[in-house]
Amino acid sequence: MTEFEQFDIAIIGGGLAGGLAALALDARGFSCAVVDAQDPSLMGGQGFDGRTTAISYASARVFKRLGLWDAISPGAEAIRDIVVTDGRARGRFDDGAISTFQLHFDSRELGGDQPLGWIVENQLLRKTLNDAIAGADHISMLAPARRASTRYENAQAVTELEDGRSLATALVVAADGRFSSLRAEANIKVNQWRYRQTGIVATVVHERSHQGVAQEFFLPSGPFAILPLTDNRSSLVWTERADAAAAFLALNEKDFRREIENRFGPYLGKLEVTGKRWSYPLAFHLAQSYIALRLALIGDAAHAIHPIAGQGYNLGVKDIAALADVLRDARELGLDIGSLGVLDNYQRWRRFDSATLALGTDLLNRLFSNDIGPLRIARDIGMGAIGKVAPLRKIFMRQAGADLGKLPSLMAAES
Ligand SMILES: Cc1cc2nc3c(=O)[nH]c(=O)nc-3n(C[C@H](O)[C@H](O)[C@H](O)COP(=O)(O)OP(=O)(O)OC[C@H]3O[C@@H](n4cnc5c(N)ncnc54)[C@H](O)[C@@H]3O)c2cc1C
Numbered sequence: 001m002t003e004f005e006q007f008d009i010a011i012i013g014g015g016l017a018g019g020l021a022a023l024a025l026d027a028r029g030f031s032c033a034v035v036d037a038q039d040p041s042l043m044g045g046q047g048f049d050g051r052t053t054a055i056s057y058a059s060a061r062v063f064k065r066l067g068l069w070d071a072i073s074p075g076a077e078a079i080r081d082i083v084v085t086d087g088r089a090r091g092r093f094d095d096g097a098i099s100t101f102q103l104h105f106d107s108r109e110l111g112g113d114q115p116l117g118w119i120v121e122n123q124l125l126r127k128t129l130n131d132a133i134a135g136a137d138h139i140s141m142l143a144p145a146r147r148a149s150t151r152y153e154n155a156q157a158v159t160e161l162e163d164g165r166s167l168a169t170a171l172v173v174a175a176d177g178r179f180s181s182l183r184a185e186a187n188i189k190v191n192q193w194r195y196r197q198t199g200i201v202a203t204v205v206h207e208r209s210h211q212g213v214a215q216e217f218f219l220p221s222g223p224f225a226i227l228p229l230t231d232n233r234s235s236l237v238w239t240e241r242a243d244a245a246a247a248f249l250a251l252n253e254k255d256f257r258r259e260i261e262n263r264f265g266p267y268l269g270k271l272e273v274t275g276k277r278w279s280y281p282l283a284f285h286l287a288q289s290y291i292a293l294r295l296a297l298i299g300d301a302a303h304a305i306h307p308i309a310g311q312g313y314n315l316g317v318k319d320i321a322a323l324a325d326v327l328r329d330a331r332e333l334g335l336d337i338g339s340l341g342v343l344d345n346y347q348r349w350r351r352f353d354s355a356t357l358a359l360g361t362d363l364l365n366r367l368f369s370n371d372i373g374p375l376r377i378a379r380d381i382g383m384g385a386i387g388k389v390a391p392l393r394k395i396f397m398r399q400a401g402a403d404l405g406k407l408p409s410l411m412a413a414e415s
Contacts, residue, residue: 003166004158004166004167004168005033005140005165005166005167005168006167006168006169007031007032007033007140007167007168007169008025008030008031008032008169008170008171008337009025009030009031009032009033009169009170009171009172009173009327009337010032010033010035010150010157010159010167010169010171010172010173011025011032011033011034011035011172011173011175012035012147012150012159012172012173012174012175012176012182013034013035013036013174013175013176013177013299013301014034014035014036014038014040014043014130014133014141014143014175015036015126015175015177015299015300016053016122016125016126016129016299016313016316017175017298017299017300017301017313017316017319017320018034018036018173018175018176018298018299019034019126019129019130019133020062020066020129020316020317020320021173021175021298021299021320021323021324022034022133022136022139023066023068023129023132023133023136023139024062024066024320024321024323024324024410025173025323025324025327026136026138026139027065027066027324028324028327028328029328029331030138030327030331030337031138031139032138032139032140033139033140033142033167033169034133034139034140034141034142034143035142035143035145035146035147035159035161035167036141036142036143036144036145037143037144037145037146038143038144039143039144040130040133040141040143041130043123043126043127043130044123044124044126044127044130045123046123046275046276047276048123048126049122049123049126049278050122050201050202050203050275050276050277050278051121051122051201051235051237051278051280052119052120052121052122052201052227052229052235053119053120053122053125053310053313054079054117054118054119054214054227054310054311054314055076055117055118055119055120055313055314056116056117056311056314056400056401056402056403057114057115057116057117057118057401057402057403058314058318058401058402058403058407058411058413059117059313059314059317059318059402059411060117060118061410061411061412061413062317062320062321062410062411065410066132066410067132068128068129068132071124071128071131071132072118072120072124072125072128073118074230075120075121075124075230076118076119076120076230077118077119077120077212077228077229077230078115078117078118078212079107079115079116079117079118079119079212079213079214079227079228080106080107080108080115080116080211080212080213081104081105081106081107081116081211081212081213081214082104082105082116082213082214082215082216082397082400083102083103083104083105083213083214083215083216084102084103084105084215084216084218084383085101085102085103085215085216085217085218086101086102086218086368086376086379086380086383087217087218087219087224101379101380101383102383103383105396105397105400107397109394109397110394110397110398110401115212116214116397116400116401117310117400117401119214119227119228119229119235121229121235142161142165142167145161145162145163145165146161146162146163147159147160147161147162147176147181147182148160148161148162149185150172150182150185150295152172152292152293152294152295156168156169156170156294156338157169157170157171157172157294157295157338159172169294169338170294170336170337170338171294171295171296171327171337171338171343172294172295172296173295173296173297173298173323174295174296174297174298174301174302175298175299175301176301177299177300177301177304178283178285178300178301178304180287180297180300180301182295182297182301183287183297183301186292186295188287188288188289188292188297189287189288189289190285190286190287190288191284191285191286191288192283192284192285192286193283193284194281194282194283194284195242195282195283195284195306195365196241196242196243197221197222197239197240197241197242197245197282197365197369198239198240198241198242198245198246198279198280198281198282199237199238199239199279199280199281199282199307200236200237200238200239200240200245200248200249200277200278200279201235201236201237201238201277201278201279201280202235202236202238202256202260202273202275202276202277202278203229203233203234203235203236203273203274203275204233204234204236204260204264204271204272204273204274205231205232205233205271205272205274206232206233206234206268206269206270206271206272207232207268207269207270207271208232208267208268208269209232210226210228210232210234210268211228212228213228214226214227214228216308217263218368218369219263219369220369220370220371221239221240221241221244221369222238222239222240222241222308222365222369223237223239223308223365223368223369224236224237224238224239224263225237225238225307225310226264226268227310233274234268236260237307238260238263239282239307239308239365239369242281245279249277249279253273256273256277257271257272257273260273280307282306282307283304284304284305284306284358284362285300285303285304286302286303286354286355286358286359287301287302287303289347289351290302290319290346290347290350290351291340291343291344291346291347292340293338293339293340294338295338295343296323296343296346298316298319298320298323299313299315299316299319299320300312300316302316302319302350302351302354303315303354303355303358305357305358305361305362306361306362306364306365308361308364308365308368309357309360309361309364309400310400311357311361311400311402314402315354315357315358315402317402317411318350318353318354318402318407318408318411319346319350319354321407321408321409321410321411322346322349322350322408323346323350324408324410325408325409325410326342326343326345326346326349327342329345330342330345349406349408353405367379
């Protein structure tokens, strides 16, 4: 007879979403097993994930309340300003001008000393989550281990791992990424499309200080973001046409730097690319349902969006905080946390909100990743209007801070 390991919740996927979910649910008193196919000791290393994440100020509250921020803050660079430029390649390449329309979001306009967010290297986030999980009494990290199958029964879900172990839980959380097999097996349909764009990611060291300014240039091939990091470094997220990206990635060091300098302009002085170049094919996935009996989708398993606004993981953080509130309330009322009635509260809270933001970022990318005259005029008029109206600018800043809508208790501002 198979021996079951019993937990309240099995979390499949120990990435940024799964790891944080385990800690948030542990803080609400649930015992969790986290299953990931990859070795956690490699996840915090240099060669695992070259990306950085813009953590919004509302998401940062979650890390603070879970006691994780002290480990993150020495490596987190505050975003004081965001400058968005409708930069046309022609203008920048031929005459070196940083083109025409600019929008400036200044965190000081929101009052106080609150930055708009922080840029943190993913390897630091992953290490912090995994260290905290290793120290938690009621979380078992089962990794490397791959989920083989899950069957949903009236009173429990049984998850079999490829190594022969079996987990019996009241709920399974799918944090298994954009190609979620749990989602597919539950027959949850997905709206999806490819962007024919690749995100090229690299880190540069530069001569001058970035002064906490995040820059985003909208070039015809896609947005080019320069995100401030600690120690006079910046992280680049260079969205390029997929058919051209391979050639840029294959350039020698000198030519790659020259391409970056052409897009960067001179404002940070001399720069040097450090470390590996990374590339990510960009696509949109939005699950048509976030739940099934004994199953809840979070993070990229529920929605994977264009990185243009740096909001993908922030949406996942809100999923996690909302799920933690819903499950805590259900348990206090003596309800079954895996029942459809309980999980529907989670879905109603999160699905509309994340679909709106996901489609908004899609529209933004379509509107800006081109050089079509009438569209350029329309967006420049739009940018001009936002730039002149302070309340509109504040709404955009609060949106970037993920501080709008109904906030779960881990994310809400101190009253
Ligand atoms: C270029 C780029 C820049 C970005 N920048 C930002 C940003 O600035 N701000 C922001 O908020 N977001 C950003 N994002 C989005 C963010 O990176 C993702 O939303 C986030 O990493 C998703 O994490 P996840 O844990 O949901 O999924 P994943 O990272 O895909 O993790 C899924 C995990 O599940 C495991 N798994 C899958 N199947 C199984 C199985 N059968 N058994 C066991 N384990 C399994 C995998 O091993 C993996 O570890 C960016 C994305 C890109 C591409």
